[in-house]
Amino acid sequence: MVDRQDALGLPSTKPLDEADIQGFAAALRGDLIRPEDDRYGAARAVFNAMVDRRPALIVRCASVADVMMGVEFARSHDLPLSIHGGGHSVAGKAVCDGGLMLDLSSMKGIRVDPVRRTAEAQGGLTLGEFDHETQAFGLATTLGVVSVTGIAGLTLGGGLGWLNGLHGLACDNLISAEVVTADGRLLRATEEENEDLFWGIRGGGGNFGVVTSFGYRLHPVSTVLAGGLSYPLAKAHEVLRFYHEFASGCPDELSTTASLGVTPDGVIGVSVCYCGPLEEGERVLRPLREFGSPLADNIEPMAYTTLQNSPDAGFPPGRRHYWKSSYLKELGEEAIEIMAEYVSEMPSPATGVGLQQMHGVASRVDPTATAFPHRDEHYDFLILSQWADPAESERNVEWTRSLFEAMEPFFGEGVYVNNLGDEGEDRVRAAYGANYERLLDLKGKYDPTNLFRLNQNIPPPTEAASSPVS
Numbered sequence: 001m002v003d004r005q006d007a008l009g010l011p012s013t014k015p016l017d018e019a020d021i022q023g024f025a026a027a028l029r030g031d032l033i034r035p036e037d038d039r040y041g042a043a044r045a046v047f048n049a050m051v052d053r054r055p056a057l058i059v060r061c062a063s064v065a066d067v068m069m070g071v072e073f074a075r076s077h078d079l080p081l082s083i084h085g086g087g088h089s090v091a092g093k094a095v096c097d098g099g100l101m102l103d104l105s106s107m108k109g110i111r112v113d114p115v116r117r118t119a120e121a122q123g124g125l126t127l128g129e130f131d132h133e134t135q136a137f138g139l140a141t142t143l144g145v146v147s148v149t150g151i152a153g154l155t156l157g158g159g160l161g162w163l164n165g166l167h168g169l170a171c172d173n174l175i176s177a178e179v180v181t182a183d184g185r186l187l188r189a190t191e192e193e194n195e196d197l198f199w200g201i202r203g204g205g206g207n208f209g210v211v212t213s214f215g216y217r218l219h220p221v222s223t224v225l226a227g228g229l230s231y232p233l234a235k236a237h238e239v240l241r242f243y244h245e246f247a248s249g250c251p252d253e254l255s256t257t258a259s260l261g262v263t264p265d266g267v268i269g270v271s272v273c274y275c276g277p278l279e280e281g282e283r284v285l286r287p288l289r290e291f292g293s294p295l296a297d298n299i300e301p302m303a304y305t306t307l308q309n310s311p312d313a314g315f316p317p318g319r320r321h322y323w324k325s326s327y328l329k330e331l332g333e334e335a336i337e338i339m340a341e342y343v344s345e346m347p348s349p350a351t352g353v354g355l356q357q358m359h360g361v362a363s364r365v366d367p368t369a370t371a372f373p374h375r376d377e378h379y380d381f382l383i384l385s386q387w388a389d390p391a392e393s394e395r396n397v398e399w400t401r402s403l404f405e406a407m408e409p410f411f412g413e414g415v416y417v418n419n420l421g422d423e424g425e426d427r428v429r430a431a432y433g434a435n436y437e438r439l440l441d442l443k444g445k446y447d448p449t450n451l452f453r454l455n456q457n458i459p460p461p462t463e464a465a466s467s468p469v470s
């Protein structure tokens with residue numbers, strides 16, 4: 001444990017005044033950005049352009065000390081506090097109104113140990129930046145599938161990506177973390193040290209503190225057999241039926257996604273990543289590639305980073321997003337019919353409806369071993385609506401909600417916390433599932449005043465007891 005050095009000498013809760021702000025700015029190594037600053041507009045913008053919040057103060061943290069000072073400043077001045085990792089939460093949880101936004105996106109340090117096969121990575125890295133460094137040594141760990149996303153929010157909520165079948169979720173590969181807690185201390189969390197905190201940050205999101213650094217286990221990953229197949233929408237039934245059968249029996253080395261959307265080649269896409277001997281991958285993938293005369297087949301050996309970067313162009317900055325998601329265990333005829341019907345009337349060509357497969361090692365971890373509880377084989381069913389024109393927002397949101405409602409009868413219990421919008425307490429509970437009660441206790445221990453509330457919030461037991469049951 002490292003005790004906080006109160007460089008500002010701040011007393012507990014006091015109102016914000018100009019002298020305090022000036023003193024705070026002077027004490028930081030990074031920048032303090034305020035609304036009158038030319039950089040303010042860009043600094044408060046997050047991935048989802050639907051989110052339009054105006055923090056009073058933005059701290060571009062340069063170091064762990066800046067994070068500690070920021071936490072202390074927000075706590076002592078009773079300011080709403082939001083934590084910005086990669087800024088890709090579609091719910092926009094990285095940015096707050098009227099409070100302090102602690103932005104870690106300049107903290108991009110990473111040290112790879114190729115002998116131990118570990119990486120120590122700061123909280124501001126994107127997936128692409130992380131992969132760039134680890135791939136120099138032929139190593140990788142499970143992260144998400146779009147490289148512009150932040151490692152921090154992704155890992156803290158679970159982290160589902162191409163390597164989940166072989167190596168588990170991102171949070172399963174976490175071996176240590178450094179966390180600035182609500183009382184301003186910097187704690188190290190591992191299986192042996194502050195092990196309850198270590199349990200909670202592997203699925204419990206940013207509820208327990210600001211993670212300045214993540215230690216990951218890495219695995220040998222170099223060329224993978226990956227890419228996609230596409231088909232016309234008219235073949236939705238036969239393709240998705242076959243896909244479900246194929247994916248359900250696939251080995252840990254292979255992970256898959258299926259998507260419905262408007263692409264130059266067709267509207268149904270099946271994407272794969274086989275991480276293992278290439279000849280074996282060719283053999284495993286043959287039945288899929290020989291099925292149903294695809295319009296295009298671009299599955300080929302490629303660098304892992306090529307795969308990771310390939311969807312980025314589909315998620316440019318500045319677009320509006322409205323996402324809905326739940327878990328789907330079975331992909332039956334009726335569900336396929338509904339998806340195909342809605343996709344044919346999709347209001348934006350940039351939108352996609354997808355299934356992201358979780359299986360293998362990720363599904364065999366004990367549900368109570370980490371805070372991430374949903375340990376079975378399933379698909380993340382995702383409606384990823386995106387469009388550019390603000391005038392189109394209502395139409396896109398309405399279409400998304402309507403498809404989600406139509407699909408509800410086919411959903412299993414639970415939802416992936418990182419895909420949640422502002423959907424109410426029941427959905428937050430569903431995201432934390434059977435681990436919710438234990439997370440409540442942990443919140444009471446590490447953040448009893450709920451300083452870290454701008455997330456999929458686990459209220460401390462005192463707040464939970466006083467809030468009405470929804």
Ligand SMILES: Cc1cc2nc3c(=O)[nH]c(=O)nc-3n(C[C@H](O)[C@H](O)[C@H](O)COP(=O)(O)OP(=O)(O)OC[C@H]3O[C@@H](n4cnc5c(N)ncnc54)[C@H](O)[C@@H]3O)c2cc1C
Pocket residue numbers: 047082083084085086087088089090092093094104123143144145146149150151152153154155156157158159160161205206207209210211212315418419454455456
């Ligand atoms: C284009 C796109 C593709 C995606 N693909 C995948 C995917 O393949 N697999 C997958 O699992 N998820 C995926 N996601 C979801 C992703 O996991 C979440 O959006 C995640 O929150 C992104 O993390 P971030 O750091 O960029 O987000 P931010 O918006 O910065 O933060 C998200 C949440 O985490 C908290 N937080 C961020 N950094 C820290 C920190 N250092 N310490 C404590 N709390 C922190 C924030 O306060 C906020 O509550 C995708 C999202 C997008 C937009």
